[in-house]
Amino acid sequence: MRTQLPEDAAVRARELHERAIVIDCHSDILIPITNGFVRMGTQVDIPDPQQYEPPFEIKAESPPWVLWPHSNRFGCIGQYSLPQFQAGGLTAQVCAIFVENDQRDRALRRCMEMVSWLHREVEENDALELATSVADIHRLKDEGKCGAIMAFEALEQLGYDLTLLDLFYKLGLRMASLTWSRRNQFADGLQHDVRTGGLTSLGRQAIARMNELGIVIDLAHLNQVGYWEVLELTEDPVVMSHCSGRGYFPLKAEESRFHPAHDVSRGRERLGALAENGGVFAVFFLGFKDVDDVVDDIEYVLNTIGPDHVGLGSDLYGLHQAPKGLEDISKVPAITESLVRRGQSDEVILKVLGGNLMRVFEQVWKD
Numbered sequence: 318m319r320t321q322l323p324e325d326a327a328v329r330a331r332e333l334h335e336r337a338i339v340i341d342c343h344s345d346i347l348i349p350i351t352n353g354f355v356r357m358g359t360q361v362d363i364p365d366p367q368q369y370e371p372p373f374e375i376k377a378e379s380p381p382w383v384l385w386p387h388s389n390r391f392g393c394i395g396q397y398s399l400p401q402f403q404a405g406g407l408t409a410q411v412c413a414i415f416v417e418n419d420q421r422d423r424a425l426r427r428c429m430e431m432v433s434w435l436h437r438e439v440e441e442n443d444a445l446e447l448a449t450s451v452a453d454i455h456r457l458k459d460e461g462k463c464g465a466i467m468a469f470e471a472l473e474q475l476g477y478d479l480t481l482l483d484l485f486y487k488l489g490l491r492m493a494s495l496t497w498s499r500r501n502q503f504a505d506g507l508q509h510d511v512r513t514g515g516l517t518s519l520g521r522q523a524i525a526r527m528n529e530l531g532i533v534i535d536l537a538h539l540n541q542v543g544y545w546e547v548l549e550l551t552e553d554p555v556v557m558s559h560c561s562g563r564g565y566f567p568l569k570a571e572e573s574r575f576h577p578a579h580d581v582s583r584g585r586e587r588l589g590a591l592a593e594n595g596g597v598f599a600v601f602f603l604g605f606k607d608v609d610d611v612v613d614d615i616e617y618v619l620n621t622i623g624p625d626h627v628g629l630g631s632d633l634y635g636l637h638q639a640p641k642g643l644e645d646i647s648k649v650p651a652i653t654e655s656l657v658r659r660g661q662s663d664e665v666i667l668k669v670l671g672g673n674l675m676r677v678f679e680q681v682w683k684d
């Protein structure tokens with residue numbers, strides 16, 4: 318391989334990024350929008366960390382893990398907006414609908430609020446559209462617009478009635494996970510790992526129905542038992558929408574009080590099984606110190622399971638966790654540039670940026 322001059326690398330990275338379909342497989346932007354803190358079309362500047370005073374409830378001296386992993390109470394403090402999506406060359410953003418623990422007794426209502434906010438943002442922003450097909454994403458790329466892909470992070474809002482999945486499909490749902498880190502009527506999340514439960518019979522029915530409808534199954538937050546069960550059950554390729562390839566980063570003792578029982582075992586084997594399924598592992602940015610650290614993780618997955626199963630799933634959300642150089646979604650081209658400098662081929666980079674996720678969407682989505 319020919320050594321590249323730094324200027325050449327920057328030029329090639331820019332050209333490549335402009336050409337690429339870029340997909341971020343996970344964002345919680347709909348939480349602060351639904352809570353009334355931000356709007357998609359309006360960019361808010363990131364507060365200076367030195368000057369920053371948390372607005373309420375969380376004290377300034379709170380340790381960083383209190384804010385982790387989804388620091389909902391802060392809103393997204395300048396990390397996401399449509400102008401930033403466009404500056405970052407994003408083609409499509411997976412927008413998660415996540416019902417927080419304290420909203421679970423009104424999960425369906427909360428979910429409907431978030432769905433209607435997504436539809437409202439699409440109606441009020443010419444540059445944003447609900448993407449429900451692969452053709453939509455190609456067209457949006459040509460038109461220089463951004464697609465919002467509706468996803469569920471956990472399914473509590475369905476209650477025990479899977480027919481609601483059909484309705485949400487009609488409203489645009491194209492990706493879903495069974496549970497978040499908690500236990501629900503479908504499966505056990507990460508934090509129940511030591512308690513061994515996998516999928517319930519309703520959870521298994523949900524997998525079958527998602528396969529039938531053409532909804533991409535997301536393995537994020539599932540515990541070890543459920544992970545293997547879904548891979549056995551599904552007829553379609555799946556995604557891990559936001560995760561670290563090197564395993565959930567090791568927690569310090571004081572942090573593990575809040576995040577017990579994260580199981581990092583069999584990581585390599587789990588990655589291998591995901592690749593065998595034809596799935597995509599989307600690397601998140603959370604918890605990494607800088608762009609290089611994120612790209613190390615991307616390369617870890619590339620080296621473990623090859624170029625056809627890696628994607629991006631930023632989960633970029635919360636001031637304290639934003640890596641240096643990736644402080645907001647507009648900085649995503651820094652990943653492309655780092656991959657170019659490390660000598661990755663155009664073909665591999667295009668796959669990581671969105672090509673692999675497009676392949677899964679093509680295989681799973683019916684229209």
Ligand SMILES: [Zn+2]
Binds near residue numbers: 470537538559
């Ligand atoms: Zn999550």
